[in-house]
Amino acid sequence: MAKAMAQRPKGKTKSKAGKTPPWGRLAVATLLGYIASVAASSALTSLLPVSRAESTFMSLLIVGLVYPALFIWVFARRAWWQGLRDLAVLSAGSCMVLSVTRWGLF
Amino acid sequence: MDTLRQSMSWMHTWTGLLFGWVLYFMFVTGSSGYYDSEIDAWMQPELSSAITIEAPAEALETALERAAEDTPGAINHRVFLPYTRSFSPYIRVFSTGVDGDGKRVFTELALLEDGSAAPEPRDTAGGQRLYRLHWTFHYIPRALGEMLAGLAAVFMFAAIISGIITHKKIFTDFFTLRLAKGQRSWLDSHNIVSVMTLPFQIMITFSGILLVVTTFFIPIFVAQYGYSEDTIKTVEAEMFGGAALVEPVGEPAELVDMNTLLTVFDAELPGERLGFVEVRNPGDVTATVRVYGIVGDGIIRAAPYVAFAGATGEVLSVSPRAVSDTSGVMDVLEGLHEGLFAGPVLRVLYFVSGLMGAGMIATGLVLWTKKRRQKLRGDAVAERNLVLIERLNVGVVAGLVIAIGAYFYANRLLPLGMADRAEWELHTLFLVWLACIIHALVRAPSRAWIEQLAGAAGVFASLPVLNALTTSLHLGNTLPLPGRAGDMAVAGVDLWFLVIAAGFAYAAKVAAQKQAAPKRARRPRAEAPPAPAE
Numbered sequence: 069m070a071k072a073m074a075q076r077p078k079g080k081t082k083s084k085a086g087k088t089p090p091w092g093r094l095a096v097a098t099l100l101g102y103i104a105s106v107a108a109s110s111a112l113t114s115l116l117p118v119s120r121a122e123s124t125f126m127s128l129l130i131v132g133l134v135y136p137a138l139f140i141w142v143f144a145r146r147a148w149w150q151g152l153r154d155l156a157v158l159s160a161g162s163c164m165v166l167s168v169t170r171w172g173l174f
Numbered sequence: 175m176d177t178l179r180q181s182m183s184w185m186h187t188w189t190g191l192l193f194g195w196v197l198y199f200m201f202v203t204g205s206s207g208y209y210d211s212e213i214d215a216w217m218q219p220e221l222s223s224a225i226t227i228e229a230p231a232e233a234l235e236t237a238l239e240r241a242a243e244d245t246p247g248a249i250n251h252r253v254f255l256p257y258t259r260s261f262s263p264y265i266r267v268f269s270t271g272v273d274g275d276g277k278r279v280f281t282e283l284a285l286l287e288d289g290s291a292a293p294e295p296r297d298t299a300g301g302q303r304l305y306r307l308h309w310t311f312h313y314i315p316r317a318l319g320e321m322l323a324g325l326a327a328v329f330m331f332a333a334i335i336s337g338i339i340t341h342k343k344i345f346t347d348f349f350t351l352r353l354a355k356g357q358r359s360w361l362d363s364h365n366i367v368s369v370m371t372l373p374f375q376i377m378i379t380f381s382g383i384l385l386v387v388t389t390f391f392i393p394i395f396v397a398q399y400g401y402s403e404d405t406i407k408t409v410e411a412e413m414f415g416g417a418a419l420v421e422p423v424g425e426p427a428e429l430v431d432m433n434t435l436l437t438v439f440d441a442e443l444p445g446e447r448l449g450f451v452e453v454r455n456p457g458d459v460t461a462t463v464r465v466y467g468i469v470g471d472g473i474i475r476a477a478p479y480v481a482f483a484g485a486t487g488e489v490l491s492v493s494p495r496a497v498s499d500t501s502g503v504m505d506v507l508e509g510l511h512e513g514l515f516a517g518p519v520l521r522v523l524y525f526v527s528g529l530m531g532a533g534m535i536a537t538g539l540v541l542w543t544k545k546r547r548q549k550l551r552g553d554a555v556a557e558r559n560l561v562l563i564e565r566l567n568v569g570v571v572a573g574l575v576i577a578i579g580a581y582f583y584a585n586r587l588l589p590l591g592m593a594d595r596a597e598w599e600l601h602t603l604f605l606v607w608l609a610c611i612i613h614a615l616v617r618a619p620s621r622a623w624i625e626q627l628a629g630a631a632g633v634f635a636s637l638p639v640l641n642a643l644t645t646s647l648h649l650g651n652t653l654p655l656p657g658r659a660g661d662m663a664v665a666g667v668d669l670w671f672l673v674i675a676a677g678f679a680y681a682a683k684v685a686a687q688k689q690a691a692p693k694r695a696r697r698p699r700a701e702a703p704p705a706p707a708e
Binding site: 089090093094097098105106107109110111114119120121122123124125126127128129131132133135136137139140143144166170171 | 178181182184185188189192325328329331332335336339380383384387388391393394395397398399400409412413498500501503504
């Protein structure tokens with residue numbers, strides 16, 4: 069058995085990636101990625117010393133980059149639930165920032 | 175452990191595949207938009223080239239008088255003057271009125287400079303509705319279409335970035351094309367069209383997201399402004415400078431003369447050409463007049479304007495092309511997407527790059543099926559699904575081209591007096607596409623590819639002939655020759671038809687040769703060495 073393993077071509081590693089449709093990651097990236105990208109873009113620009121209108125324009129400009137970037141993040145993680153956790157944390161953190169800067173909750 | 179490159183390859187494959195057919199449709203129909211005015215001219219052969227307005231101020235006043243007669247009690251009139259590549263060769267007036275039930279009523283006039291009615295062209299969906307298919311999708315509500323287009327663009331953008339990360343040798347791929355090597359050839363073709371047009375694909379996809387961003391990412395407004403009944407009004411006022419609608423008071427007043435307003439427009443916005451004029455509350459003392467420049471005159475996709483009090487001519491506000499740095503960046507990206515500013519050479523590059531984007535998606539779809547076929551390992555369900563996708567690929571990819579050809583055929587062959595003629599042109603496109611998909615489902619994929627590629631070539635090659643048989647605006651009359659100006663807009667469309675036909679004829683020939691070529695006998699694999707005894 070050990071000899072058979074040794075005979076495996078070099079450079080070939082066992083990989084799950086590519087063999088099955090990544091439904092879990094796609095669902096997380098599409099749904100939670102949407103929420104997280106909207107929240108993160110808005111929160112980030114709400115911290116800048118510009119008018120609310122300018123801040124909203126900036127959010128609209130960068131959200132088109134943030135959303136695909138979060139897709140890549142979710143796929144770069146080892147397990148889909150790690151991506152889920154990351155995006156949930158990002159969304160929650162962004163909402164906390166917005167609650168201070170925009171919604172006047174605190 | 176999966177490497178980043180493996181993960182990105184996984185993502186590239188599936189994000190591309192999920193929206194592949196939608197994106198292919200968006201790229202093909204969207205690319206037609208770079209020649210929307212020329213297609214309009216081809217599809218309305220009764221119309222002349224754009225008329226030249228000798229006295230714009232008088233023409234605007236005459237058009238507004240006609241509009242006031244035609245739509246008494248209108249809330250607003252918008253008068254568009256014709257210019258090069260404008261959507262109409264005549265003066266167009268759009269009026270909004272209110273009927274007895276309080277519903278808004280929209281009317282439209284096409285006029286010559288003296289206020290007389292312009293020639294009535296055939297009812298057609300034209301180039302405008304053909305290219306708008308790439309985000310409206312015709313049979314679904316507009317907002318849903320924009321959401322679908324936005325999501326498809328996000329998937330495309332993610333697929334492009336992951337495709338770049340996946341590539342080990344992106345520069346080498348630019349020069350690599352191994353023909354007649356099966357799956358390897360498809361991979362090389364996919365790489366070469368992707369890498370050659372990579373900057374275009376990144377720009378067109380990101381700016382495409384921006385064009386639907388206010389619909390697709392509408393929660394951003396709630397995040398920034400909170401949720402209340404007044405959110406939309408506040409957003410409009412703060413972000414887009416929309417002047418609050420003023421109710422007419424019923425006190426009649428004449429508009430100041432247009433010459434005065436146009437002189438101020440020239441002084442306030444030097445270098446801007448006159449595009450259109452909007453009058454709100456016409457005939458009332460509260461009337462306002464906005465004089466706009468032309469959207470496509472600069473790389474910034476925005477119409478600058480000067481707003482006046484209609485009764486006094488007082489300047490209310492001046493809006494330059496870029497309102498702020500950020501909105502300016504957005505407008506530049508949107509301007510790059512639409513390419514309204516492009517001259518003839520850049521327009522050709524836009525169109526070809528758009529078609530190469532469609533080619534990138536089509537080769538990616540075929541490549542996926544080729545790779546899957548190698549990995550089947552006797553799985554009957556997987557094989558059945560794969561065959562279905564192979565057949566649908568034929569119907570979607572080659573069938574759409576035939577369907578667009580049929581759209582042009584419908585323009586020439588449907589009776590001119592037919593009710594809902596423009597709608598039926600679009601129905602023809604989708605019905606023929608459906609027929610092509612059904613054809614692909616009942617034929618072997620290798621045969622269906624040959625037949626549909628040849629069909630696409632035949633349809634497009636015959637369009638200039640059909641044009642010559644049904645109108646006088648054929649290549650014999652439209653090609654510019656010494657001593658004859660011709661009509662390059664219409665001739666250009668006919669010439670593009672021939673180029674497209676030649677491309678598909680070549681593709682059909684290659685597919686037929688591949689079908690006819692005897693299969694190379696596979697070399698038997700070397701006998702595996704006997705397993706060592708434990």
